[in-house]
Amino acid sequence: MSRFRLLVALSLAGxxxxxxxxxxxxxxxxxxxxxxxxxxxxxxxxxxxxxTILIRDGLIEAVxxxxxxxxxxxxxxxxAEGWTAYPGLISAHTNLFLEDPRPAQVQTPADLxxxxxxxxxxxxxxxxxxxxxxxxxxxxxxxxxxxxxxxxVAPARGIFQGQSVLLNLNGQDATAMVVKNPVALHVNFTTAxxxxxSSLMGTIAYIRQKFLDAEYTAAAQAVYAKxxxxxxxxxxxxxxxxxxxxxxxxxxVVFQCNNFEEVKRALLIIDEFKLNGFLTQANEAWRAxxxxxxxxxxxxxxxxxxxxxxxxxxxxxxxLRKKAEAEIYPANAANLAKSGLKFALTSLGxxxxxxxxxxxxxxxxxxxxxxxxxxxxxxxxxxxxxxxASLGTLEAGKIANLVLTKGELFDEKTQVVQVFVDGxxxxx
Amino acid sequence: MKKxxxxxxxxxxxxxxTAQAGAGxxxxxxxxxxxxxxxxxxxxxxxxxxxxxxxxxxxxLAAPPGVRxxxxxxxxxxxxxxxxxxxxxxxxxxxxxxxxxPEADVGRVVNADDVAILTALSGGVTMIHTMHGSANxxxxxxxxxxxxxxxxxxxxxxxEAWKTLxxxxxxxxxxxxxxxxxGGPPPRYPQTRMGTNAIIRREFLRAKDYMAEWDRYEKLRAxxxxxxxLLPPRRDLRLEVLADVLRGKMVxxxxxxxxxxxxxxxxxxxxxxxxxxxFEHAWEAYKIADELAAAKVGISVFADSWAxxxxxxxxxxxxxxxxxxxxxxxxxxxxxxxxxxxxxxxAAKTMxxxxxxxxxxxxxxxxxxxLQLGVDKIVGSLEVGKHGDVAxxxxxxxxxxxxxxxxxxxGEVYFDRDRVVREREEAxxxxxxxxxxxxx
Numbered sequence: 110m111s112r113f114r115l116l117v118a119l120s121l122a123g124x125x126x127x128x129x130x131x132x133x134x135x136x137x138x139x140x141x142x143x144x145x146x147x148x149x150x151x152x153x154x155x156x157x158x159x160x161t162i163l164i165r166d167g168l169i170e171a172v173x174x175x176x177x178x179x180x181x182x183x184x185x186x187x188x189a190e191g192w193t194a195y196p197g198l199i200s201a202h203t204n205l206f207l208e209d210p211r212p213a214q215v216q217t218p219a220d221l222x223x224x225x226x227x228x229x230x231x232x233x234x235x236x237x238x239x240x241x242x243x244x245x246x247x248x249x250x251x252x253x254x255x256x257x258x259x260x261x262v263a264p265a266r267g268i269f270q271g272q273s274v275l276l277n278l279n280g281q282d283a284t285a286m287v288v289k290n291p292v293a294l295h296v297n298f299t300t301a302x303x304x305x306x307s308s309l310m311g312t313i314a315y316i317r318q319k320f321l322d323a324e325y326t327a328a329a330q331a332v333y334a335k336x337x338x339x340x341x342x343x344x345x346x347x348x349x350x351x352x353x354x355x356x357x358x359x360x361x362v363v364f365q366c367n368n369f370e371e372v373k374r375a376l377l378i379i380d381e382f383k384l385n386g387f388l389t390q391a392n393e394a395w396r397a398x399x400x401x402x403x404x405x406x407x408x409x410x411x412x413x414x415x416x417x418x419x420x421x422x423x424x425x426x427x428x429l430r431k432k433a434e435a436e437i438y439p440a441n442a443a444n445l446a447k448s449g450l451k452f453a454l455t456s457l458g459x460x461x462x463x464x465x466x467x468x469x470x471x472x473x474x475x476x477x478x479x480x481x482x483x484x485x486x487x488x489x490x491x492x493x494x495x496x497x498a499s500l501g502t503l504e505a506g507k508i509a510n511l512v513l514t515k516g517e518l519f520d521e522k523t524q525v526v527q528v529f530v531d532g533x534x535x536x537x
Numbered sequence: 538m539k540k541x542x543x544x545x546x547x548x549x550x551x552x553x554x555t556a557q558a559g560a561g562x563x564x565x566x567x568x569x570x571x572x573x574x575x576x577x578x579x580x581x582x583x584x585x586x587x588x589x590x591x592x593x594x595x596x597x598l599a600a601p602p603g604v605r606x607x608x609x610x611x612x613x614x615x616x617x618x619x620x621x622x623x624x625x626x627x628x629x630x631x632x633x634x635x636x637x638x639p640e641a642d643v644g645r646v647v648n649a650d651d652v653a654i655l656t657a658l659s660g661g662v663t664m665i666h667t668m669h670g671s672a673n674x675x676x677x678x679x680x681x682x683x684x685x686x687x688x689x690x691x692x693x694x695x696x697e698a699w700k701t702l703x704x705x706x707x708x709x710x711x712x713x714x715x716x717x718x719x720g721g722p723p724p725r726y727p728q729t730r731m732g733t734n735a736i737i738r739r740e741f742l743r744a745k746d747y748m749a750e751w752d753r754y755e756k757l758r759a760x761x762x763x764x765x766x767l768l769p770p771r772r773d774l775r776l777e778v779l780a781d782v783l784r785g786k787m788v789x790x791x792x793x794x795x796x797x798x799x800x801x802x803x804x805x806x807x808x809x810x811x812x813x814x815x816f817e818h819a820w821e822a823y824k825i826a827d828e829l830a831a832a833k834v835g836i837s838v839f840a841d842s843w844a845x846x847x848x849x850x851x852x853x854x855x856x857x858x859x860x861x862x863x864x865x866x867x868x869x870x871x872x873x874x875x876x877x878x879x880x881x882x883x884a885a886k887t888m889x890x891x892x893x894x895x896x897x898x899x900x901x902x903x904x905x906x907x908l909q910l911g912v913d914k915i916v917g918s919l920e921v922g923k924h925g926d927v928a929x930x931x932x933x934x935x936x937x938x939x940x941x942x943x944x945x946x947x948g949e950v951y952f953d954r955d956r957v958v959r960e961r962e963e964a965x966x967x968x969x970x971x972x973x974x975x976x977x
Contacts (some may be wrong), residue, residue, distance in 0.1 A: 303722065304634055306641070310634035310669075310677060314640035318774050325771045336766040368626065370648055370690060419628060421650040527832075 146449035147189035147267075147513065152196050152374040152487050153502035162194055164369065164509040167532035172503050187534070192526060195483065195518050197258025197510030198244050200456040200465065201409045202273075202363070202389045204265040204394070205252075206283075207464045214230040217473045226423050230447040234319075235351030236271030238264040247374045251462035255279055255537055257511040258289065259500060259520065261458075261490075268312055269319065269352075270295040275365070275494055279530040284413050288508070292494055293361035293387065294352075298371050313374060320382045323352035359385040361495075363409065366416040369393040376404065387451075387493065390457055395444035401449060407493040410445065410485075412468025413458035414438035436475075442485065443476030453490035454482065469519050479519060508532075543805035550611055561589015561833075562948030565600035566929060569609030569818035574616055574896070574903045575918035584614055586925030591948035594919050607943065609929050613890040615899065617663025617926035618880050620849040621837040621906035622790075622817055622870035623726050625653035625877065626682060626693070628629040633672030636710075636725060637740050639702060639778035641677035643669050647824065653874030655815040657684050658952035660878030661928030664695065666910055669703040674710050676703035678778060681910050681948050683926070701814065702782055704802060705792035706733055706802060708848050730798050734805060741809045744779035775917045788814040788911075790837075796821040797843060801831055814907050817870075820852030826863035833864035835909045840883035841890070857901065858891010881934040881941075888935060895935045 149160035151172060161178040163171040166216050171178045192445055219461050261344035265274035272291035279286055298312055306312045354360045360385045366376035372388060379386030389409040422433035445452050456465040465496040491501025499508050509532035516523030528535050571582035573594060585593035600606050624630045628648045632641035664683050669676035680696035711728050718889045727733045750770045781787045789806060793799040793816045810848050819836040820843055822829060843852025861867040869884045871877035883969045884902045887893045907917025915924050929943035944952035
């Protein structure tokens with residue numbers, strides 16, 4: 110047992126973890142654990158009691174009833190009698206670990222001038238957010254404590270914000286955390302500071318023009334490739350070039366939709382350019398359920414229940430706004446499920462783990478079944494993000510991200526007692 | 538005559554049974570004073586709406602089985618009011634960053650949750666022309682909406698209406714009221730009225746080049762031996778809109794105050810070959826009423842409240858009435874989410890200032906804006922075949938005592954004052970005991 114405690118201590122410090130040679134995916138072999146006699150909720154199949162999960166070198170080696178999973182000699186045994194094991198939860202959209210270099214508010218003429226002098230808008234579809242990650246252990250721990258082991262981190266600035274990265278919360282060494290990079294291009298219906306476009310309608314035109322330019326670049330390159338001799342080479346457009354994988358290879362483009370109308374605005378653009386479109390935030394997605402049923406696409410639904418500024422409940426007094434935040438918006442996910450729509454739940458807009466947990470509890474209270482909530486935080490996001498082979502369920506061969514609880518996950522009184530990320534345990 | 542109307546209505550009762558479900562509502566408004574706008578008043582009279590369309594206007598109409606009857610005895614029934622110039626029900630008004638932004642289409646940012654729609658309904662307004670702002674010489678395309686509160690935005694859009702593009706001249710465009718700060722952003726071109734005229738011409742000339750480039754491409758593509766390296770021109774959303782204006786697929790709606798500048802724009806439109814439908818605000822229209830009437834260009838104006846800025850200083854309250862009498866197509870607009878509920882009051886002011894009759898004044902907020910928006914075939918007056926867009930008023934709408942009691946769009950009731958008052962009283966009663974408990 111003393112070796113086990115040592116390992117736990119090591120896993121708490123990122124640097125120590127790296128020094129111990131437990132870096133996931135590295136050449137060194139990670140530890141082996143047997144989580145024994147737990148109630149297992151694999152999500153991939155029916156839950157069962159008295160199960161054993163064998164973890165070796167960051168992966169799940171075996172899952173099954175305890176009498177059918179022999180425990181090898183080298184395994185540390187984790188006695189999990191009375192505990193329940195779930196796959197680690199995935200938040201499919203966050204803006205964690207980013208530092209905003211902009212001034213908080215444009216106030217003085219100097220600020221205005223500085224904003225105007227910036228490239229307008231500061232958009233870079235080729236930008237990979239990985240370059241700016243500054244993981245913090247307190248944030249990591251806050252999410253682990255509520256069972257979140259994996260997060261999609263997307264950039265949060267501009268209209269064409271750049272490309273996201275999928276991280277396992279295994280410490281604060283960004284390189285070691287990466288599961289997949291890049292994952293998707295993120296587009297937000299926002300405006301530029303002090304420049305064009307300064308309005309939502311301008312932004313929509315700007316997005317369309319950028320995709321049109323990418324189409325033009327693709328067409329020009331194709332013609333040029335056949336006429337290298339005798340044709341003047343097409344002008345180089347780095348912005349358009351960065352969009353080509355999303356236009357031509359159909360890599361995912363995630364549109365942030367802050368209200369019902371933005372869902373429809375995003376769908377128009379997705380269809381116009383035949384994009385592999387995702388919708389995120391989608392806090393009024395239930396209002397678009399009919400349209401979404403006709404035209405299903407991945408939905409990343411936030412658990413943030415604050416009504417958008419455009420909501421009619423915001424414009425008719427504080428009482429109605431509070432009522433909407435407490436009663437109407439938490440039912441978004443439940444309403445989507447009732448309409449038969451698939452979706453992933455995310456912590457977008459929520460600062461920390463406890464806020465995320467409160468959001469899930471609110472959605473369940475508003476009518477979302479626990480099973481649907483669990484799927485929306487495990488298999489569904491794994492499928493959407495293209496990592497279903499390695500994440501999202503407790504199955505042999507998958508990454509050993511699991512959550513052990515006393516009580517049913519998401520219950521008020523439930524305690525997360527231990528979390529494994531990449532096969533390495535953290536205890537609370 | 539009476540007999541024929543009854544026969545007509547009952548024949549339609551049979552037809553109504555075969556009409557498509559969900560095409561609109563059915564309603565019979567009975568025994569009111571019917572202000573048809575196009576064909577005088579009928580008192581007492583009825584308006585029959587079947588499946589969203591007016592199927593009868595006259596005395597003693599019978600309701601087909603199952604059709605709701607509204608008693609309008611002692612009340613006035615008029616076509617739904619139309620606001621030719623406002624900015625409600627939009628997420629954003631101006632793409633003000635640059636001088637030329639015809640790609641910034643307000644039709645893409647309609648917000649059907651805007652409570653100003655309810656405000657409009659409470660004043661009998663059933664249709665609006667909601668517009669790009671006046672921050673730039675060439676703003677963006679506007680959109681015509683019906684005030685169908687509670688319906689999704691795409692159902693509000695009136696596709697029969699002309700496509701319109703916002704232009705603006707004068708102080709807003711040359712940024713007269715902007716303080717240029719040391720170290721702040723540099724002033725935007727143009728800063729003068731002549732610059733405004735020049736930049737609009739320049740952009741249209743660019744659009745002509747763009748059209749020529751596409752024509753050349755299409756010709757080559759259709760030829761027997763297209764060149765091997767033939768590439769379509771780059772699509773430019775900005776120039777595509779201006780090309781549509783030049784092709785006559787869109788008309789100009791131009792914010793203009795000062796008379797000479799207004800005429801200059803008219804000359805420019807003739808030079809470049811595009812149509813100006815309406816000048817907005819046009820406080821000095823009375824100075825050029827003959828020219829406007831001859832050019833068949835309308836104006837959409839306020840009834841009073843001029844002199845709110847330098848270029849409105851020479852506005853006069855008789856502007857609307859005088860221009861109407863000179864043969865200019867005049868509408869009274871709100872430009873506001875609040876004034877929109879009392880457009881009928883504003884229209885009535887032209888009777889005092891300008892000497893218009895009740896009917897002429899009412900036309901300024903019904904058939905005239907319908908003509909300005911190219912929707913006079915479907916709305917603007919109470920006539921068989923037009924949309925069942927109707928307002929029921931407590932008094933004559935040109936009376937100071939007038940109050941809108943019922944607003945109907947395509948046969949569906951979207952505002953019912955009795956119901957609103959009743960619901961409000963019930964809500965107040967519900968809230969009252971709780972408040973009492975809290976006080977203790």
